[in-house]
Amino acid sequence: MKEASAGKKLFEDLAYRPKPAWDRLSSEERQRVFALAEDYKAFLTAAKTEREANALILAEAEKQGFRPAEKFQGRLAPGTRLYYNNRGRSAALVVIGREPLSAGFRLVGSHIDSPRLDLKPRPLYEEEGLALLKTHYYGGIKKYQWPVHPLALHGLVVLAGGERREIRLGEEPGDPVFCVTDLLPHLAYEQMEKKAKEAVKGEALNIVVGNIPYPEEEEVKERVKLAVLNLLKEAYGFREEDFISAELEAVPAGPARDVGFDRSMVGGYGQDDRVSAYTSLRALFEVRQPAKTAVCLFTDKEEVGSMGNTGAQSRFLENVLADLVHRQGGTSVDLGVREALARGEALSADVNAALDPSYQEVSDKRNSALLGYGINLSKYTGARGKSGSSEASAEFTALVRDLFNRHNIAWQPGELGKVDEGGGGTIAQFLANLGMDVLDAGVALLSMHSPFEVASKVDVYMAYRAYKVFWEPEK
Ligand code: MN
Ligand code: MN
Numbered sequence: 001m002k003e004a005s006a007g008k009k010l011f012e013d014l015a016y017r018p019k020p021a022w023d024r025l026s027s028e029e030r031q032r033v034f035a036l037a038e039d040y041k042a043f044l045t046a047a048k049t050e051r052e053a054n055a056l057i058l059a060e061a062e063k064q065g066f067r068p069a070e071k072f073q074g075r076l077a078p079g080t081r082l083y084y085n086n087r088g089r090s091a092a093l094v095v096i097g098r099e100p101l102s103a104g105f106r107l108v109g110s111h112i113d114s115p116r117l118d119l120k121p122r123p124l125y126e127e128e129g130l131a132l133l134k135t136h137y138y139g140g141i142k143k144y145q146w147p148v149h150p151l152a153l154h155g156l157v158v159l160a161g162g163e164r165r166e167i168r169l170g171e172e173p174g175d176p177v178f179c180v181t182d183l184l185p186h187l188a189y190e191q192m193e194k195k196a197k198e199a200v201k202g203e204a205l206n207i208v209v210g211n212i213p214y215p216e217e218e219e220v221k222e223r224v225k226l227a228v229l230n231l232l233k234e235a236y237g238f239r240e241e242d243f244i245s246a247e248l249e250a251v252p253a254g255p256a257r258d259v260g261f262d263r264s265m266v267g268g269y270g271q272d273d274r275v276s277a278y279t280s281l282r283a284l285f286e287v288r289q290p291a292k293t294a295v296c297l298f299t300d301k302e303e304v305g306s307m308g309n310t311g312a313q314s315r316f317l318e319n320v321l322a323d324l325v326h327r328q329g330g331t332s333v334d335l336g337v338r339e340a341l342a343r344g345e346a347l348s349a350d351v352n353a354a355l356d357p358s359y360q361e362v363s364d365k366r367n368s369a370l371l372g373y374g375i376n377l378s379k380y381t382g383a384r385g386k387s388g389s390s391e392a393s394a395e396f397t398a399l400v401r402d403l404f405n406r407h408n409i410a411w412q413p414g415e416l417g418k419v420d421e422g423g424g425g426t427i428a429q430f431l432a433n434l435g436m437d438v439l440d441a442g443v444a445l446l447s448m449h450s451p452f453e454v455a456s457k458v459d460v461y462m463a464y465r466a467y468k469v470f471w472e473p474e475k
Contacts, residue, residue, distance in 0.1 A: 021374040021410030021458040022264075029461075036282070036464060037258075037266055037457040043278045044256035044268045045171075049154045049249050050089045050300045050310075052168075053112035053274055057281055057298060058085055061093055064285045069094075069323060076327050079289040084320045089300040090310040092320045093284055095471070097293035101324050102336045104343030105293040107436070108283070108467045109312065109427055110276035110350065111302030114269070115139030115449050117146060117180075117205055117250040119155075123243055124209075126225035131210035133178075135250060136202070139303030143200040145450050147182035151207060155248035157238050165236045170253040177253045178207045207250055252451035259454055264372070266460065271453040273302065275443045275460060276349035283468035292345075293324070294471040302350075302427055312427035317434070344436040345396065347470055348428035349463070351455075352376045352414050354444035362422070367415040369444035372456040374410025375466045377401070378440035381416065383423025390432035392439035400439050400470070407469045410462045414444060441466060 004012075025033060047053035058066075066081040074080070080096040090112070097105065117135040125132055137143065152170025159165065170177040182200070183191055191199050210231075213223035220226055232238055256268025277298055284296040301311035308314060318337055325336030355368035369376035379397055382389030404411045416424050428438045443463050446454040 018370070018373045018412040019410070020372055021456075021462055022372055024408065024410060025458070033457050033461040034263070036461050039282075040275070040278050040460055041256040041258075041266055041268065044266070044270060044274060047112075047274060048114075048152070048171075048251045048270055049116075049247075050113040051156060051247070052154065053277060054085070054088055054091055054298065057091060057093075057112075057277065058083060060281065060285075066093055069320075076324070084316075084323075086314075086316045087310055090314075090316060091298045092317065093281070093296040093298075094320070094324065095284065095287045095290060095294040096324075097290045099292055100328055100330075101293055101321065102328075102330060102339040102343075103292065104345065105295055105321075105340055106290070106471050107295040107297055107317075107344060107346040107431070108276075108280040108349050108470065109297035109299060109346060109431060110280055110442075111273045111299045111306075111312070111427060112277050113139070113300050113303050114251075114272060114274065115141045115303055117151070117207070119243065119246065119248040119250070121244045122240075123248075124225060124228065124240060126222040129211065129213075129224060130208055131224045131228040133207040133209055133250075134203075135180075135205045135207060137205060138249070140449055142196070142450070143202060143205060144196055146205055147180040147200060149179065149451050150177035150253040151179055151250045152177060152253035153248060153250055155246060157236065157242050157246040157248070159238055159242055159245075163237075165238055165242075167236065167248065171255075175253075178209055178250060180205050180207055264458070265454050265456050267452050267454050269451055269453065271443070271445055271455050272351045272448055273349070273442070275351060275445075275455055276463065279443070279460060279464040280349050280467045282464050283466075283471065286468055287471045290472045295320070299427055306427055306430055312430040317431075338435070341435040344431075344434075345399075346428075346431045346436045346438045347400070347441040347467065348426045348431060348438050349467065350426040350428075350440060350442045351445045351448060352378055352440070352442060353416050353448050354414075354446050356446055362417050364415065364418050367413065368417075369412055369414030371444060371446060371454070372458050373412045373444075374459060374462045375404070375412075375441055376414040376444045376459075377411055378414055378416070378426075378442075381423065381425050381428065381440060384420055388423075388425050388429065390429040390438060392428075393437060396437040397439055400441065403469055403473060404466055407465065407474060409466050409469065410458070411441075411466065412444075 123133040157165040210228040214226040252269040259265035259267040299312040306312040330336035354371040380389040380391035
């Protein structure tokens with residue numbers, strides 16, 4: 001072996017270049033990467049809406065010894081496991097630390113809502129022999145990606161008397177699916193001339209749901225609609241008016257899948273941001289007695305601005321902290337919450353865009369995350385001069401970077417797109433507004449916000465390990 005030149009040695013010592021995360025895996029770790037991905041795919045397949053994700057998270061948490069806070073009477077000892085369920089659409093899981101909450105806490109926060117097609121309040125209509133459902137899309141989608149793709153209907157209908165009817169149709173092998181149609185190329189001359197954002201209009205995202213008319217009768221005009229209503233009555237016991245008190249979401253049908261000859265990637269719907277929800281949940285389950293209390297937060301409504309009583313802008317987190325401070329017997333709950341927040345540290349667990357080899361022109365290659373290079377750290381988000389970004393401090397970023405380096409966790413710095421090319425936000429700013437130190441840390445995806453997002457299994461694994469050591473460093 002030839003001795004490396006002095007310049008090469010110096011370059012390796014001084015220069016920084018992220019390396020493929022796959023390169024640093026032992027054969028045993030490689031097995032763990034693939035095993036975790038199996039479990040992750042099952043989670044993605046089972047949890048396609050915020051409600052489904054919330055229910056699955058809390059059911060798993062119960063199995064891991066977490067108890068609903070409102071039923072917990074005992075003393076908060078280090079290692080005590082509690083959860084807070086916020087209206088079935090967001091939640092917080094807590095592992096009590098050895099230090100009091102007023103000394104600060106460590107939070108990993110993700111969101112469990114994803115872009116999709118929501119049904120309108122009066123969705124059902126009949127036109128030209130078909131029954132259809134009108135939708136209003138939720139979150140940032142490219143509308144042309146949603147037609148001609150099998151869709152499943154998920155959600156909840158609350159009947160006038162308060163009775164609940166849960167719907168999940170289109171996921172089982174024998175289930176029917178639904179779809180939005182698109183023009184055939186032969187008649188799409190004008191459509192193809194349009195800008196991509198106008199080629200498929202929001203009002204054209206109508207879902208086909210039926211074709212058989214109700215048996216002929218003189219008085220009835222909309223016979224296909226009536227036949228569908230009749231089926232809904234028989235299957236779920238609801239009438240047309242009940243659509244107005246429903247949360248019905250059309251999402252891509254079918255399971256998450258392996259991608260690639262080497263099965264190195266996971267493809268599926270809703271990885272923004274259920275990859276962060278999943279990895280932080282798995283990580284928290286392994287936290288025993290952290291120094292600082294560990295909080296795993298799952299929020300809703302991130303894709304529409306984190307609004308409302310289940311979004312990251314709500315008082316939910318403060319309410320959780322107030323309850324904990326109260327139980328720890330602080331003299332002033334208000335002060336205790338403020339101290340906890342001012343000394344609190346958070347990873348905003350959210351995805352970022354991976355550099356796409358086919359669309360490199362929108363990214364700064366030197367500052368983009370690559371698929372398979374580990375968890376992505378985004379110091380800031382925002383757009384046009386970092387607008388709308390809380391930006392992590394140098395001190396907190398250094399703390400996290402050191403922690404990951406010490407634990408051999410592959411990480412990379414990544415920014416969403418070139419300067420002035422676009423941008424995006426996460427819940428980081430809302431946590432930072434409360435006084436916490438916050439850094440965005442999550443998995444990079446290809447085809448983000450599409451019906452089939454792609455993640456690298458090694459990045460999923462590194463995210464899980466990263467969240468875990470953030471809460472409880474290994475000795
Ligand atoms: Mn997200
Ligand atoms: Mn998103």
